[in-house]
Amino acid sequence: MDSPSVTPDIAPGSAVLGASSAGPAALPVLEVEGLCIEYETERGVLQAVRNVSLSVNRHESFGLVGESGSGKSTLAMGAIRYLAANGRVTAGSVRLNGVELLGLSDKELRSLWGASIGVVYQSPLGALNPSIQIGRQLAEVARLHLGMDRGAARQRVGEMLAKVAMPDPEAVMKRYPHQLSGGMLQRCVIAMALMTNPALLIMDEPTTALDVTTQAVVLDLVADLKREFDSAILYITHDLGVITKICERVGVMYAGEFMEQASLDALFHRPRHPYTLDLLGCVPRFETSPQKRSLVTIPGSIPRLDELPHGCIFSPRCGFVREACRAARPPLLEVEPDHRAACIRWEVVPPPAEYLREATESLDVVAPTAGKDVVLVEVDGSKTHFKGPARGLIPGRRTRRWIRAVDGVSLTVEEGQTLGIVGESGSGKTTLARAIIGLTPATDGDIRLRGRSLERSTGRRKRSVLKEIQMVFQNPDASLNPTRSVGDAIVRPLVLLGDLSREQARKRAEELLLSVSLPATYFDRLPNELSGGEKQRVAIARAFAADPELILCDEPISSLDVSVQGALMNLLMKLQAERRTSYVFISHDLSAVQHLSDTIAVVYLGLVMEIGHAVDVLTPPFHPYTEALLSAVPLADPDIKQTPVRLGGTVPSAMDVPSGCRFHPRCPRFLGDICVDQEPPWREGDAGHHIYCHIPLEELACLQAETLVLT
Amino acid sequence: MLTFIVRRLGFVVLMVLLSSILIFWATQVLPGDIATMMLGRFASEEARQNLREELGLNKPVVTQYVTWLGDFVQGDWGYSISTRSEIRPLVMERLRNSAMLAGVAFAIFVPVGILLGLLAALRRNSWVDQTISVGSLAFIGLPEFVSGVVLISIFSIKLGWLPSQSAIEPSSGFVKAFPYLILPAITVALTTLAYVVRMTRSSTVDVLQTDYVRTANLKGLPPRRVLFTHVLRNSLLPTITVIAISVGWLIGGLIVTESVFSYPGLGRLVLFGVQRRDIPLIQATVLLIVVIYGIANLLADILYAVLNPRIRYT
């Protein structure tokens, strides 16, 4: 990262529209005008993107935000003419540095792909060929577009890997994709996309598949590279927090059209479209008040492309709707310089802070559930160790290592309360939940329900015990049988566990559907007729069917859109208030966890690092790991400046747990030998707040006093 | 990698051992007394007893088994009862003939199968794909004695291009035998060909839809390079497995096909042995087939591991 300009030897040849051949900086690199994209499907021709325009300047990143189905990826891929066989661009114009892409032959187009256009997308593991060494895959681009020979290309790859802050580039080049972590792979893909210093870089949810901590590192990297390279970036994401870290301008898409385009600042402070306002409202904020409130949600769902509403396409869900809105589709109007909104009532859209305050006040405060301090579940020194792969040939002398997925966890869940468990992937949080429910039996320690020890595996637990603990999984498809109706899915546990007759069960199931805000008519539907959010509601209804005392929620909302996430969290809170059910809520998303939880446990490599009331965990003193997790969450508020505390690398393998404090190889507050040699003590703060660290709490509090601002 | 090969090899040896026990046991429980068969029904009890003594038939079964296996490993495969000659040279000659037939069949179905499969995948849902897919489906179900007879009636009887029977002199060289090999080889190849086509097509279709093929395209690589460097490497992996497994079917197919065409190969020798209840001959030929099968699978595993870095060598 030495020179800010690009080395001249990679200036692309004449056939290629390199950024260096761009005109004055004021000229947009990418201009899309009136683009329309259609898909031919069984349901007929669907107009996925309708009459959209945008422009991105050199050195600028344009954020394309929208929920799934908004057409944001289709727009980006259609603009560079990479569409599935059934998709086609039907109208409009796309100019890259003045050259019309829509008129190019396939051959001309391929000379631009990879040279003037770089693409990075969601799954870095999928994006690289599993059976070719990484170095060769990257070198391919240098040889093809920069005309380099093998040696020069290799050297260039090494340089590029160094630029994306890859440790030990030489070694990485010889690796195969499955041998690297997600964060490392995404750096490789970014290095590959930037190899030719392309005029346009498209990034499609590049950090969505990564852990928050890794996401933070990759976002920092992209922000750095943006300054170093000349590329205009088209950044696609559903996450408004990520947008604030990367983009200068933002376009909000909804069902194939732009609702609003503005600078980052204008969009967050003066949104001129109700949809933008609602999206901003849905994002869970860090609150340090002990009261739990519902989240603002957007009623309804994104319309199907073949059933678009008349007039304004957002009108069925809009809180500002008037008769006039349904008459004609509002055009994207310039409401102030460089700020466009597709709403005829844009003048009445309030500033988000004010709107949020009013909206939140009108929402119910979820009553704190009575019966506090009655312990429901106690996990006492629970361990789950798996057999690792064996090494060696001779049967008697093979060495076997143990995977210490959960390595001695103690915690309690109180009646009617929520315990949130956070940690990166590989921290053992899911294994712990599976040990509690008995799906993956613990190998040591004790788990008690209302004081009685539980058998380790489900097979040996009594029916009456089984019914008390239920689980909701991340992917509802995995837990719903596609050939059985929704009703069947809910009725089965009722009949199996609850000794009900079929008619009684059906009645109960219909009540349950209503309680998760689904119409009773859904009883006979098949899972694939439901949206992701609806399926998760069914999964929740099923978990509640046996009227359990504890529900384990394993990332139940991570795969859903923001607007749906809010509604599901509200639902979980409502049901808890009504039924006094306890939750264990597992997530890598701290903002969701803090919103729902009364107590929070932060786990790392099979051990609890910090545990306490939500408020205590989220305010200093923090465990250094909690501090890093918090600082990694991209807050959807450009005014908050977060202090970057970054973690290098990834969670080590549970087969080689580091000595002393197991967090020491990555700890930003590492003290020295004491952390390597000695296990840290449990330091106790107020009201059951515990931190597992060698640094005394007062000192931590001092160090961290000014690091984080939470509002 | 070495550990991996050694372990695989261990498995193959184990499989061969188990099969040898099975073969030995099966031939033991087969009705009929060897001594009677060798000497004829009218030989004296004393002569029979002497022969049993000589052949070790009076010893405990386990000893017999160990001696037999030991001799087999050392290359002493014993004497055939029906031809009254040494088994090994006989089997080796037939093995060579079968290998020639299998080789020609391989040379047909491997390239043709892969090419057709690729063509179908690349022209997915076009008429080319439909024709290839339906055609291969039809051939999968076709037994060799039907396809063999159909081929004979078309190419030998109707068109007169190729000989209908392949009862060549067992010691003929490849060049001389070649015209007689074509029809039986096609017959053997057809079923396997169909499997190779289907496997190649479906895995190529899968690979074409992966993100890394999208990456390769968006790198701006010419379509041909995308196909050769990025698609084939991954899409041919399952095909290689099918080809390796096909060695097993091939042996089954050879037995039938060699009889349809009266071709002097190993398959026909096995059949001959069974018809004559020639137990030493059956034992030797069947065990040999098991060994060949094991080696083919071992080679396929190693090849797969070399091409696929994701396999863990443990």
Ligand code: SF4
């Ligand atoms: S045009 Fe009307 S319905 Fe559409 S967003 Fe504006 S106020 Fe809402």
Ligand code: SF4
């Ligand atoms: S004990 Fe040491 S390494 Fe562990 S968290 Fe505390 S400061 Fe960091």
